[in-house]
Amino acid sequence: MVTPLISTATVGHEFGPYDVTIPADRANAYANSIGGEESPDYGDSLAPIMVVAAALTRLIDDLGLFSEGLQTVHAGQEVSWVRQIRIGEQVEATARLAANSVRRGNHFATVAVTYRDSTGTEVGTSSTTIIVSGETS
Amino acid sequence: MSSGGTQRAVGDSLTGFEREITQDRVDAYAEASGDHNPIHLDESYASTTQFGTRIAHGMLSLALVTEMLAIEFPSTWHSGGKLKVRFSAPVFPGETVVTYGEITAIDETEDGLSATYTIGCKKPDGTDAVVGRATVPLE
Numbered sequence: 001m002v003t004p005l006i007s008t009a010t011v012g013h014e015f016g017p018y019d020v021t022i023p024a025d026r027a028n029a030y031a032n033s034i035g036g037e038e039s040p041d042y043g044d045s046l047a048p049i050m051v052v053a054a055a056l057t058r059l060i061d062d063l064g065l066f067s068e069g070l071q072t073v074h075a076g077q078e079v080s081w082v083r084q085i086r087i088g089e090q091v092e093a094t095a096r097l098a099a100n101s102v103r104r105g106n107h108f109a110t111v112a113v114t115y116r117d118s119t120g121t122e123v124g125t126s127s128t129t130i131i132v133s134g135e136t137s
Numbered sequence: 138m139s140s141g142g143t144q145r146a147v148g149d150s151l152t153g154f155e156r157e158i159t160q161d162r163v164d165a166y167a168e169a170s171g172d173h174n175p176i177h178l179d180e181s182y183a184s185t186t187q188f189g190t191r192i193a194h195g196m197l198s199l200a201l202v203t204e205m206l207a208i209e210f211p212s213t214w215h216s217g218g219k220l221k222v223r224f225s226a227p228v229f230p231g232e233t234v235v236t237y238g239e240i241t242a243i244d245e246t247e248d249g250l251s252a253t254y255t256i257g258c259k260k261p262d263g264t265d266a267v268v269g270r271a272t273v274p275l276e
Contacts, residue, residue: 026169033165034200038154040207048215049203053170053196066174071186073224074195079203080219 004064006100006107006132015062015095015111020054022046027087048081052126055093055113059128063109069134075108076129083123090118098127107132145252145275151209151238156201158193160230166197192227198234198258198267199224205236206256206271213274217248222269226260234258234266241270250275 005013022030030050031039065072085091092115099110108131115124156162167173172194175182183191199222206214228234235258242253252275257268 026171029165030169030200033162033169033197034156034204036154036156038208039204040211045215047200047203047207049196049200050169053172053194053200056196057171060172060174071176076221076223077196077199078219078221081215082217084215 004067004070004132006063006065006109009063009097009100011097011100013097015059015097016055016093018055018058018093018095019090020051020058020093020115021090022050022054022085022087024087026050026054044086045084046087048085048124049079051085051091051093051115051124052077052079052113055095055115055126056128058093059095059111059113060130063111065130065132070132071134073131073133074128075131076127078127079124080126081124085117085123091123092116099129105133145240145243147240147243149240151205151236151254151256153205153236153238154201155233155235157233158197158228158230160191163191163193163197163230166194166200170194170196172196188227188229191230193230195224195227195267198228201234202236202238202256202258202267202271205238206254206273209238210273210276213276217274218271220256220269220271222256222267225265225268228258228260228266232261234260238271243275246274248274 095113098112110129113126238254238256254271256271258266
């Protein structure tokens with residue numbers, strides 16, 4: 001079994017940058033998943049939480065948390081957003097491991113993410129806390 | 138404290154909504170987010186996990202909470218809103234969840250008034266799937 005990065009990464013480890021540009025087909029899938037009669041008309045804009053989710057998927061992959069045998073619990077989430085993002089607008093996410101500790105055999109990790117547009121201007125931040133169990137190393 | 142022209146006050150509730158979390162919605166969320174973890178999609182795999190069956194993405198439940206905030210604050214939630222939540226229980230496909238929010242404080246900031254809400258998403262048995270707080274600039 002390959003040792004997942006979560007087992008060895010130290011605080012300050014950087015991830016990305018990830019291209020988290022959301023194309024129209026994924027925006028439509030989001031609407032199908034979340035939407036209802038009361039949902040707002042976003043027009044050509046996105047719910048920013050979708051950009052956060054896209055970055056989180058990339059992070060989980062890079063941390064090795066899709067590895068067989070690991071069980072990951074998404075424990076907490078922080079999000080702040082500066083402005084709306086358009087469908088197809090280029091957004092790049094960079095992340096940093098802000099905490100990584102082991103208690104009773106479980107990893108507790110927090111990853112802080114910054115989102116920037118094509119001009120390099122920050123458009124949002126997020127922080128994700130995860131608990132990972134089932135490591136053999 | 139009242140928020141003056143915005144006519145909001147501590148104790149005011151957000152208009153929540155119900156949503157049945159069908160497996161179709163979970164599948165669509167996997168397409169949207171790119172998160173195809175089999176714990177959300179593959180019943181035979183999920184049956185071997187601590188949950189014993191498939192669970193919805195936690196971010197799907199959180200997205201419903203943010204949808205409620207976007208409905209209430211169409212021009213400010215996505216431009217200055219903040220939230221901090223914890224995921225306290227899994228949501229299983231077929232369950233109907235209800236979003237909620239209530240103002241706990243209205244504060245004067247450098248950029249004007251902002252409201253702090255307790256927010257969350259409850260499962261059919263009344264337990265929280267997602268719970269936390271959000272801060273939204275008032276229009």
